Amino acid sequence: MQTIGILGAGQLGRMMAVAGYPLALNFALYDTSGSPSANIGKIYSDPNNAQTELKQFLQEVDLVTYEFEHLPLDLANRIAKIKPLRPGVRALQVCQNRELEKRLFRELAIPTPAYAIVSSAEQLANAVEQLGTPVVAKSLTEGYDGKGQAVIKHIDHCRQAWQDIGHPQLIVEQFIHFRRELSLVAARGTDGSTCFYPLVENNHQGGILRFTIAPAPSLDAKLQSQAEAYMEALLADMDYVGVMTLELFETEDGLLANEMAPRVHNSGHWTLNGAHTCQFENHLRAILGLPLGDTAPHGVSAMVNLVGRHANVAGVLRLKDTHLHHYGKSERPGRKVGHININAENYTALIEKVKLSLQQVPESSTLQCSIAGIA
Amino acid sequence: MQTIGILGAGQLGRMMAVAGYPLALNFALYDTSGSPSANIGKIYSDPNNAQTELKQFLQEVDLVTYEFEHLPLDLANRIAKIKPLRPGVRALQVCQNRELEKRLFRELAIPTPAYAIVSSAEQLANAVEQLGTPVVAKSLTEGYDGKGQAVIKHIDHCRQAWQDIGHPQLIVEQFIHFRRELSLVAARGTDGSTCFYPLVENNHQGGILRFTIAPAPSLDAKLQSQAEAYMEALLADMDYVGVMTLELFETEDGLLANEMAPRVHNSGHWTLNGAHTCQFENHLRAILGLPLGDTAPHGVSAMVNLVGRHANVAGVLRLKDTHLHHYGKSERPGRKVGHININAENYTALIEKVKLSLQQVPESSTLQCSIAGIA
Numbered sequence: 021m022q023t024i025g026i027l028g029a030g031q032l033g034r035m036m037a038v039a040g041y042p043l044a045l046n047f048a049l050y051d052t053s054g055s056p057s058a059n060i061g062k063i064y065s066d067p068n069n070a071q072t073e074l075k076q077f078l079q080e081v082d083l084v085t086y087e088f089e090h091l092p093l094d095l096a097n098r099i100a101k102i103k104p105l106r107p108g109v110r111a112l113q114v115c116q117n118r119e120l121e122k123r124l125f126r127e128l129a130i131p132t133p134a135y136a137i138v139s140s141a142e143q144l145a146n147a148v149e150q151l152g153t154p155v156v157a158k159s160l161t162e163g164y165d166g167k168g169q170a171v172i173k174h175i176d177h178c179r180q181a182w183q184d185i186g187h188p189q190l191i192v193e194q195f196i197h198f199r200r201e202l203s204l205v206a207a208r209g210t211d212g213s214t215c216f217y218p219l220v221e222n223n224h225q226g227g228i229l230r231f232t233i234a235p236a237p238s239l240d241a242k243l244q245s246q247a248e249a250y251m252e253a254l255l256a257d258m259d260y261v262g263v264m265t266l267e268l269f270e271t272e273d274g275l276l277a278n279e280m281a282p283r284v285h286n287s288g289h290w291t292l293n294g295a296h297t298c299q300f301e302n303h304l305r306a307i308l309g310l311p312l313g314d315t316a317p318h319g320v321s322a323m324v325n326l327v328g329r330h331a332n333v334a335g336v337l338r339l340k341d342t343h344l345h346h347y348g349k350s351e352r353p354g355r356k357v358g359h360i361n362i363n364a365e366n367y368t369a370l371i372e373k374v375k376l377s378l379q380q381v382p383e384s385s386t387l388q389c390s391i392a393g394i395a
Numbered sequence: 396m397q398t399i400g401i402l403g404a405g406q407l408g409r410m411m412a413v414a415g416y417p418l419a420l421n422f423a424l425y426d427t428s429g430s431p432s433a434n435i436g437k438i439y440s441d442p443n444n445a446q447t448e449l450k451q452f453l454q455e456v457d458l459v460t461y462e463f464e465h466l467p468l469d470l471a472n473r474i475a476k477i478k479p480l481r482p483g484v485r486a487l488q489v490c491q492n493r494e495l496e497k498r499l500f501r502e503l504a505i506p507t508p509a510y511a512i513v514s515s516a517e518q519l520a521n522a523v524e525q526l527g528t529p530v531v532a533k534s535l536t537e538g539y540d541g542k543g544q545a546v547i548k549h550i551d552h553c554r555q556a557w558q559d560i561g562h563p564q565l566i567v568e569q570f571i572h573f574r575r576e577l578s579l580v581a582a583r584g585t586d587g588s589t590c591f592y593p594l595v596e597n598n599h600q601g602g603i604l605r606f607t608i609a610p611a612p613s614l615d616a617k618l619q620s621q622a623e624a625y626m627e628a629l630l631a632d633m634d635y636v637g638v639m640t641l642e643l644f645e646t647e648d649g650l651l652a653n654e655m656a657p658r659v660h661n662s663g664h665w666t667l668n669g670a671h672t673c674q675f676e677n678h679l680r681a682i683l684g685l686p687l688g689d690t691a692p693h694g695v696s697a698m699v700n701l702v703g704r705h706a707n708v709a710g711v712l713r714l715k716d717t718h719l720h721h722y723g724k725s726e727r728p729g730r731k732v733g734h735i736n737i738n739a740e741n742y743t744a745l746i747e748k749v750k751l752s753l754q755q756v757p758e759s760s761t762l763q764c765s766i767a768g769i770a
Contacts (some may be wrong), residue, residue, distance in 0.1 A: 038413055041409065041435060042413070042719060042720045042721060044723035046434065046723075059421065060416060060435070185567055207709050232770065234604045234735045296716065305712060310708065310709055314715055314716070333418075334686055337688065341671065344417060344418065346417060346418055346419035348396050348416075358419075
């Protein structure tokens with residue numbers, strides 16, 4: 021029996037392990053956050069990142085994967101010398117640095133918003149002048165907390181934004197008036213075979229994914245093949261193994277790549293109940309060198325995140341075609357504590373079922389409006 | 396977060412735990428076999444049945460359920476005094492004794508094969524004379540190994556059969572020339588609400604379930620409602636909580652009850668991929684007092700048991716609409732080491748897919764014939 025080592029012990033690792041038991045896999049999870057929530061498999065807790073238990077963890081596992089991309093690169097390199105690390109170090113390197121990421125997109129002829137890299141408040145002001153307001157300024161590398169962004173609406177605000185973000189280098193991107201946000205989840209195996217889930221529509225509020233509709237409604241079929249071509253190029257370039265997610269903007273001129281994540285992704289959670297093979301199983305199949313599974317959807321699906329507060333469990337379980345995924349985490353503002361998957365035969369029926377499920381979700385009124393806006 | 400205690404730590408407990416993680420449940424499993432295979436949750440191993448760890452196990456859990464019905468009744472009684480035991484002691488009592496079981500069927504006007512209880516070789520011969528050959532003679536109570544049965548084809552064989560079975564009391568049943576074997580899996584909640592999966596068709600070879608087709612093809616709708624009425628009566632009589640399975644013979648004169656199992660059941664494994672809510676989740680919902688989930692099937696399904704030998708993992712994963720459930724157990728003749736679930740839109744397509752999957756199963760030639768015989 022093989023043991024998969026997962027770096028990180030949150031809900032992604034947990035759902036990966038749940039998907040892996042039917043494949044007779046064992047799991048060991050290595051947590052450095054001090055608050056592992058996965059509560060499955062063998063948990064190694066190393067809150068001070070002292071790596072005292074890392075050796076034992078590595079001895080125990082056959083291969084290593086990760087549930088988050090902000091692993092220190094030197095650590096990733098050291099691990100990759102001892103056990104197979106899938107996806108590899110290069111994916112981490114690219115995904116940790118917005119400049120490298122954008123440059124790779126450009127190299128592969130994947131359109132992105134116009135951008136500039138700046139190292140001072142003056143350079144920031146110059147970039148804003150060139151790109152035109154509004155712009156989005158982001159720290160070039162990102163910490164664990166997802167902070168370090170500002171929308172600059174007027175050139176006079178550059179100095180303030182520079183100070184607020186407080187990072188030695190920023191990427192400044194043209195603000196895109198997108199029609200909607202899409203994402204593509206794909207997997208690539210050790211033999212280079214690939215599979216793609218349908219593009220999905222994502223809705224964020226306050227920087228947090230609130231819901232996903234899968235497949236994205238009224239989608240031009242050309243966009244699916246376009247997105248798959250971009251993904252195929254990225255995966256091949258990085259010799260990537262595992263599940264990868266590409267976030268895109270749909271604009272009047274087509275797709276623009278926003279960013280990518282070298283892992284299973286919140287916008288792929290619908291696959292747990294809405295696709296023949298879920299993203300977690302496909303990630304495991306990919307890193308184990310097993311054949312990839314069918315990504316076709318069953319009808320249409322919605323995924324509603326439970327952010328900060330849990331849903332009424334009995335209320336959700338009473339609903340037809342509705343599945344609760346409760347992460348067993350305590351409530352805290354902004355924390356993802358679970359999600360609800362809803363399936364239907366068509367979008368009209370889906371939206372009605374989503375509305376019923378939202379009645380079981382605390383403070384869901386704004387969410388209710390946005391979802392109704394889609395229908 | 397609630398912790399469910401499971402008595403037994405085999406594949407049924409394992410699949411129950413896998414189904415319980417999305418409901419934020421913890422699991423502790425208590426094994427007395429000396430070879431727990433569940434490999435999930437916290438395993439208490441007590442191979443000598445010394446019950447030294449039982450106290451600690453009971454302290455840790457919020458409620459107790461079981462994955463097998465051959466628990467000593469005194470132990471079950473002791474547990475039920477300390478923590479809620481669901482299903483309760485009465486279900487164990489009835490299901491451990493074929494006479495009590497048959498008597499309950501009769502009391503509730505559930506037809507069974509004609510039978511007699513005998514305590515000697517002479518009484519056995521008298522019973523055979525009365526019932527007519529062939530008969531099936533079984534020990535009244537059953538050990539863990541499922542032994543203790545004989546088909547008696549001639550009255551002269553009674554003495555030999557009595558000696559072979561070697562049990563002080565036997566039940567002798569008329570041998571039923573059934574059309575096929577069916578089973579009904581149902582759940583009953585703490586509030587008395589019930590739900591029923593469709594009747595499925597089971598095929599045994601050498602006393603071991605080999606495959607299930609769900610729903611049972613070409614089934615008279617009357618039989619489904621008849622079986623549900625029998626189940627409803629049994630559940631209500633025992634004030635049962637949890638999933639229960641009733642095995643039935645379909646004959647020219649309708650249904651005859653064979654036996655029941657107070658637990659999730661091998662003939663319900665297809666629900667993992669073929670029904671809106673699987674039997675394991677519905678068992679957990681039931682014992683936790685949560686609303687029961689939708690039992691409707693997605694199209695039609697087959698479940699093929701992997702007996703003794705594992706399938707070719709990569710070969711199975713390559714197949715469309717086919718899901719592997721590998722229990723992580725070592726191979727041993729007669730041991731259930733996994734199963735394969737196959738889904739399709741109709742029975743013709745299903746049988747074709749089953750045949751493809753059987754190419755990945757060692758020594759499946761007889762199975763191939765039987766399944767083809769159904770189509």
